[in-house]
Amino acid sequence: MTQVFTFPGQGSQRAHMLQNLPDHPNVTLIKQQAEDILGVKLNALDSQEALTDTVNVQLALLICGVAWGQYLQNVGIKPDYVLGLSIGAYPAAVVAGSLDFGDALRLVKARADSMKSAYPSGYGMLAITGAEFKHVQAAVNLLQEKGEKVYLANLNGEYQFVLAGEKRVLKNAAEQVRSQGIGASVFLDVTVPSHCPLLKEQSEKLLAMFQAITLKTSNSLYVSAAKARVLRKPDDIKEDLALNMAHQLHWYDSCQMLAERGVNKALEMPPGSTLTGLFRKVLNGGECYSIENINLKTIL
Known part of the structure; x- marks a missing residue:
């Protein structure tokens, strides 16, 4: 089967989402790297109180998506495509092998800080x-x-x-x-106005930060939800990641494009399930699963 891994955006977060990650040596390394780079314990990011802050939400979704995406690959479930909604584009790029996880942590922290500073309330x-x-x-x-x-x-x-x-x-x-x-x-449980011109200045500053980052050619095909097409060049993926906070997202068109390319299986990374329902409406006759809601043995 031709399959896509999907990665949810803000609004899908839930308390303690980082406390039930897969028990695997590679996941342990991911958790340790996140704590070392961020200088905090993961339980300081995903408590009910912590998740009222967009910075913690975005970092928690990044870590969760990367942990589950890499775990699935380690047990033999590999994506042909990756597609992330909003902040979900970052774990998608990491799981595809294009963006280094350490760089992703630093960039997402800067992304979230700038969004919060620009629109702290209202x-x-x-x-x-x-x-x-x-x-x-x-x-x-x-x-x-x-x-x-x-x-x-x-x-x-x-x-x-x-x-x-x-x-x-x-x-x-x-x-x-x-x-x-x-x-x-x-x-939605989102405290900033994403995917509109209100974040144009912040996205351009983030793009400047990306110039110091080297992206690799991805192992899985990276799909831009803003453009509803596959991006192959590292510089194109870099621009898409940096600017997506200010760009309108076309999730429906992205799903349709993948269906036309022969995708017949969609796996949504925790903590989300909404994207599975959206994909199911497009992927007639295909298989759509939210990883947190199934027994993995059914898809191995």
Whole structure:
């Protein structure tokens, strides 16, 4: 089978997500390297209180994704493609063999710090389901014409979208969509306005940091969720990682592209399960699994 490893973004985190990583020598090394570089114990990153901070969330998702992705490869389950949502692109690049884990830790720390500093409060992300693109985009356009800071950040499915911006305005956008008699909305557990122009300056600073980092040609094919295509050149992957915080994400199109390339199995790394449901709607007849919700023996 042709398979893809998927890596979730912010909103999928849960308390103590780093306390139940696989029992494997390579995972032990990953945990130790993370603690040495960050100068903290992992249980200081994934407590309920710690995960109210976007810096801890992003680092915990990176470590969790890398640990599980490399563990699966160590037991013989190898991806043909890797695809990460938002911060999930970083563990995807590490598992693909393109980005060094130590470099990823330092870059994600800088990424999260810059996002938090720019928008310490009052901003976030909101998911809208059950509405068509035209209705969501119309609500965003109407508010933007009034000078409001709201953006269509993620196109996750035919009827699933995520907005980013000021929480006050996000609520107004959801009400505008519901006024058409359609759509349900919920605020995501994300404290920054990702994947929109509000983070352009921060993404460009991160790209400058990337210039001191060397990426390798990946072992698995790296898919950009921002461009919905495979990136092969290390410099292209570097740019995608650095700038993805300010770019709109096209998850649905990325899944469709992989289906057209013959992918028929999708494995989502812990702690997520949402991406599995999204992929299942595209991969008709394929196999889609959330690793944390299955017995691994069923896919070995």
